[in-house]
Each structure stands twice: as structure tokens, then as C-alpha cells.
Amino acid sequence: MTDDVQKQLKPLSWRDIVVPITGRQVGFSHEMSKHKFQFRDNQFTEPTGRGEMTFRYSIPMLEGIARGPYANLFIKTLPKFFEAMLDRRPGPLNDPVHGLFQAQPVSYSETLDAAVRDGVKLEIDFIHSPNLDEAIVPGEGLKGVKSLAEDIDAMNAALPKQPWFQDLPEEGTLDLFTSLAAIGDQISLAGDQFAAKLDKVAYQMDTLTESIDSISDPDAWPFRDAAQNIKESALELKSSAVDPAKNIVKFTTKTAKTISAVAAELGISSEDLLKLNEELAAGAPIIPKGTVVLYNAP
Helix, strand or coil: CCCCCHCCCCEEEEEEECCCCEEEECCCCCEEEEECCCCCCCCCEEEEEEEECCCEEEEEECCCCCCHHHHCCHHHHHHHHHHHHHCCCCCEEEEECCCEEEEEEEEEEECCCCCCCCEEEEEEEEEEEECCHHHHHHHHCCHHHHHHHHHHHHHHHHHHHHHHHHHHHHHHHHCCCCCCCCHHHEEEEHHHHHHHHHHHHHHHHHHHHHHHHHHCCCHHHHHHHHHHHHHHHHEEEEHHCCCCCCCCEEEEECEEEEEEHHHHHCCHHHHHHHHHHHHHHHCCCEEECCCCCEEECC
């Protein structure tokens, strides 16, 4: 028999008002940019970012549910919840499965059913509304060290498998993509050395682009676009996140904390922390214990 894991979930709460749920839908979509090639079938699809997360809940505000925190749901809890939903400002939404989010109320629908005599039923919607603790603020499309290294590793693994790869000039593939991938393993790196590595990445991407142009193979064009994206990300990271006068240092969190708390412990702003660790913005607002982050030492 399957265990009833739903009994182990925490209750839903909005602005610290705890309510039961009978239905739940949570989702998001990855936004895509499609690049079509003239006179060819198929197309190259490039992910451009994740859309906002959406939450929808069905809530029974019924007096008959009188156990635990659910006593007097219709008489006492509903008026408070209604006022909380009228407040259009973002607030804390504690989802039973994924935990705490900064969210914004989107819609509220209240239904009175003649067959249900002890209250009403609600349908409510929220969208994730991240703040500085949860989202990247600087430069649109800014990549951190981890994502940039992953992009380079992915291209390095995929290139040799392409039929046209053997046609590239040798100088276009020599020592390709090796300059950044190991940065995340460095304990400390001077800012000017880090900047120099990013310059080298940009130069190598230019070299690869020129090599692809020289063979004029449409099948290689997606890789040309990817090389240009890596180049732009490397240069943007250099200009936005690297201070040549400071060292880039690795730090491991000793306890679970918010992004702002970790930034405060390191003596930097949340924005500066996210410049080198943009992957933190993709998850929950709490950074787990044992997470390795990079930062410019003040």
C-alpha cells in the first residue's frame, strides 16, 4: 500500500495565515527563442530564461473542518484571509511542497454552494515575485561562473561529435574552452587573472566563430550563435563582476541562510554576491548548508 505522504506536508500559509487546501497547481515555463534557417527543415531553439512560477490553490473555508489550525475557518479565518488577498503587495507564501516564496496575489474567487452549508470555497492564484534576495538584478542575461563554465563544457563535449568539426581549421580548435572550466575549483584568484581568463574565453569564441564562417556549413550555425553568446557572457561577467583590485574567494556556507544573510556575513551586497553566483537566484531564497559561493573579497 502506498504511504500517504500528503499527511506529512506542511500546511499552506499566506502572510502567515494557515489554511487547508483540496487542490494545488504549481508550474512555470522556460521561454525559448527560435532561430530558423532559410531553405532548411527544423530550427534551432535557444532557451532565453525561465518565466515566473505560478501557484493555484483550492481552499475550503468550512466550519466543519474544526481540527488543528482549521477551527472557525469561515467565521474567523476567511475575513483575515480576504484582507490579506486584497493587499496587492508581495508577501510570504509558504507552499506545502516547495516551501517559502515571495509571491504576489493575482486572483481571488469565492464560491457559495447551496449544497455546502458551512462556508465557502476559494480559488486563488499567485505568481512568484522575487526580490533582491531571490533574483538577479544587474545586466539582463548575466551569467555567473558556474553557468558560464557549464556552457563551455557543454560545447566542448558536443563539438567533436559534429560531422563538420573535422573541416574546421586546426588553429580554431587548439586548446579550446579550457581557460574557464576549472575556475570554480580555485580557492583564491586575483581579479586581474580572472579578467584575463575571461578575455581569453572571448578571444577563443571569436576564433571559433571565424573558423565556422570559413566552412560555410549551415549545420554549424547554432554553434556559431552559442559561441557568440559565451563571448558576450564572458565579457559581461568581466565588466560587471570582476574588480581587478580584489581577490575572488571561495566560501562554503556553514548553516542554511538567506542570500542577504550570506552577503552580510561576507561584507558585500546581495547584488554583488549574485553577480558571481547567479545560480543562487534560480532556487529557493534559502542557501543550503555546505553551498560553495564565490565573491570579491572586500
